[in-house]
Amino acid sequence: MSKLLEIEKLSISFSQYFKGLEQRELKVLSDLTMDVDDHEILAVLGSSGSGKSLLAHAILGILPSNAKVSGSIRYKGKEMDDELKEELRGNKISFIPQSVNNLNPLMKVKEQAIGYIKDEKDKEKIIKKQREIFNQYNLSEEVDEMYPFQLSGGMARKVLISTALLNDPEIIIADEPTPGLDEEAVKETINNLVELKEKGIGMILITHDINTAIETSDRIAILYLGYVIEITDTKNFSGEGEKLLHPYTRSLYRALPETYFELTEGHQPSYQNIPKGCPYHENCSRQIRECHYELPELREVNGTIIRCFNPLGEGD
């Protein structure tokens, strides 16, 4: 049985002009391997500005043309080329974008939710469905006729979610669905996402908010400088973090204000200065010789996928 969506060794880089005609190569995602199944939420956790959104764009096939991409993305075992990506996006694969800025400011909410449909009968059908879904999210008929600037943050979020549901997607890619919302709205969004999963949808939830990731997902993939360093069961983010195997992941968990607010030495460098070898070795308390020269491959240790030569054990 193949998984719903499989990503293998995906790398994305850009060459950008720096000073005058000097160019530099910027690697934003490196050697990314992960998969998601139906009835599952996989959270992809990385700090902001880390190019997480590009992962969504790569799956949907909407990366800018100067992006260099390698690796493979498969939908139900089938390699996704540009044609298949175009066919699937908006249908089997839906996107919940980051903010209301992704809506057209000059179009009424209803118009952009349903999109352009030529056939009148089809249009009627989809309008009926749009109304049903909007009702589920407590969006009244008045909302249909509003422009995006008239929506509050919470309403805009609901509009984006219901729009994503119009074509009965199997996979949803949600990009930072919670920031900028107050506590109440965050809770509601989280409930909405979990409901979708329970209906069978497979979801990739891209976020920098570890709390949202913990409250919604089944598994969490942790990014560090564009590398996946650990993919672990969400329930391992508990207790003292003793089941988290990568040194960075454990520090991250233990640095949360609600756990220990623990201080770790050394800081994350910028993407222009990704160290050779393991990207984390400069800050790592468990570095060994190999870490300086060689990039660890992703491997499985006790059900966790990890990129580390010298992972922590439960007793550490």
Added chain:
Amino acid sequence: MDVLKVENVNFNYGSHKILTNLNFSMENNQVIGLFGDSGSGKSTFCKVLTGFIKEYEGTVTINGEVPQGGFNPIQLIYQHPEKVMNPRWKMRDVLEESWMPDDNLLDEFGIKREWFNRYPSELSGGELQRFSILRALNPNTKFIIADEISTMLDAVTQAQIWDSLLKLARKNNVGVLVVSHDKKLLNRICDSIVYLSDITE
């Protein structure tokens, strides 16, 4: 003892009222958290405090005096460090625009000297935020207004940044107003927490 006092401040965007009859005061040995829903006017309040918004009613004073021209003893640190630095200046110039801390302090903030010759676009968000904090902690600063300064950072960097900032602020008797939507963070680092809805009408 320095006292920052905000009295009867009103501010509107056109007919839309943002802050109504706001009263607040704090001292320079305090770390106070400010909590409020999104869109409730927290950031507007920060801008009023630090003089980035000038057209408001009411007064903001330190020890009874309105800060006059020159270096503002109430300094704002902002959520996005990359937006408050000249992209064409090297980091040394960005920092020196305010002051040059001694070596000890640079080390305490984990600032590597090689970064001085880099441009803002060549540093990570966490590295840049260290510069904006140190830049704001000029010896003439009496109060720091920190508007969601660690929201965009990962938890490890967040813990480091607050450790450095609060150590130095306590040592130099600089008062800190911590604005955040993360109540768990405020509980962790603040002496007390104020709700924006409680200090406005």
